[in-house]
Amino acid sequence: MNAPESAADSLRAALAGLLDGLPSRQAAQAVERLITVYRGRTPTDAPVLRDRADVAAYAAYRMPATFAAVSAALAAFADAVPGWAPRTHVDVGGGTGAATWAVSATWDGTRPVTVLDWAEPALALGRELAAARPELRDARWQRARIGSGLGIDAADLVTVSYVLGELTESARAGLLDAATAAQTVVVVEPGTPDGYTRVLAARAQLIAAGFRIAAPCPHSAGCPIVPGSDWCHFAARVSRSSLHRQVKGGSLPYEDEKFSYVAATRLPAAPAPARVVRKPQIRKGQVLLDLCEADEQLRRTTVTKRHGDLYKAARDAAWGDAWPPYDGE
Incomplete structure (x- = not known):
């Protein structure tokens, strides 16, 4: 397996200077709006990342956190299926490619990669950033409407990270139905009660489609958490950028990204006891x-x-x- 730490350093280097020329107030406003969307309750039928300013703010502020959360989820899955590596990867709603970076950091080698997103500015910036990582230089960045009616080619691995909250319930179900063409599906959402609820619904749909849970759950039965009493989530530590400190006003050099996830597979897997x-x-x-x-x-x-x-x-x-x-x- 590769080292996510070195990939994180490469990602930070690729992001350096991304906001040059973008007024700090505009970047901060874009970030605040994105936080509201990603942690809110309002689904949308339009791309969340609307223009270059949105995309630059998202990439500088959110990409390292998304990378850290997805890397943690993938590491837990890799522990349950030692010796396996995906030969093909589709990143659904991949935006600027944080999950794609995480996959390349988790497993050695190169593989055909397709990033699907409905925001062309995000795809363009993702392609630009990927030039800094040799494993991703041949990735396909393809515009697609994310949700019901989405077509996903058969792949070893499909990642769906921080996108279900943007969709209606029926669109989420349609997306996950398309994702079942894969051997393995990893879903990552914000570590909020709503994010956990979306992950729990995805988990149930994947089990119904014949998948087994490899992580984080030690079983594929029902979640033992009493609905409404708590939620399952984890944390990944992320170095704070200057934009993080500007928007949140924090003094610490790091923050903990809270996330919920499920990794489901058709492969033989040994979940954690x-x-x-x-x-x-x-x-x-x-x-x-x-x-x-x-x-x-x-x-x-x-x-x-x-x-x-x-x-x-x-x-x-x-x-x-x-x-x-x-x-x-």
Whole structure:
């Protein structure tokens, strides 16, 4: 597998100077509108990224976070299917290509890649940025209406990241129906209650189509979370750009991107025996782990020093990790 960290550095370098010539106020306004759309409740039948200003603001502000979230989801999936790598990849609603970068960072080699999006300015900028990554220089950037009626060629991997919230419920179902032509489908949404609800619906549709869940769930049965009581989400740490600090007014050099996801496959897969679903609580001589387990239950497990190497692993465990760790982790 490749190193997402080095790809993240390459992406940041490719994004450097992207906002040159764009007034900071215009960039900030574009970002605020995009945040409202991506974390809001209003679906749309028009492209969210409307022009170069929108696309530049999105790429500089959101691309590193989307890359980090999708990379984390793909890493969890790769752990469940060791030795496998996609030979073909379709990125649905891929915009400027963050998920495409994440796939190339997760698995070695090159592969035919098609990025589908309905915003031509996003595709144009994605093509421009991809020139900085040799694995993506031959990718196809294709304009398409995302939603019902979308045609997706058979592929090893289809990614659908941060796009379902832009669509009506029927359009989401139509998109996912088209995605079932793939061997593996990875869906990533914002880590909000609404984002989780969309992921949960996608999960159910993919299972009904014959897919098995490889991550994050340790099973393909119903989610044990009582509807309305909580939601399943994780976090990926992202270095803050100057635009992040300008828009949010934060002083920290990083932020945590909250995301929900599901990775479903027709391949033989070995899901994690359990998944850490909250930030581990480290106390004197013990670690408290909140786990989603293979018997369809949520449980808190206490790991103490008397557990030896398992205790050391628990102290290193992170929110979203498999438990116990996969061999080699």
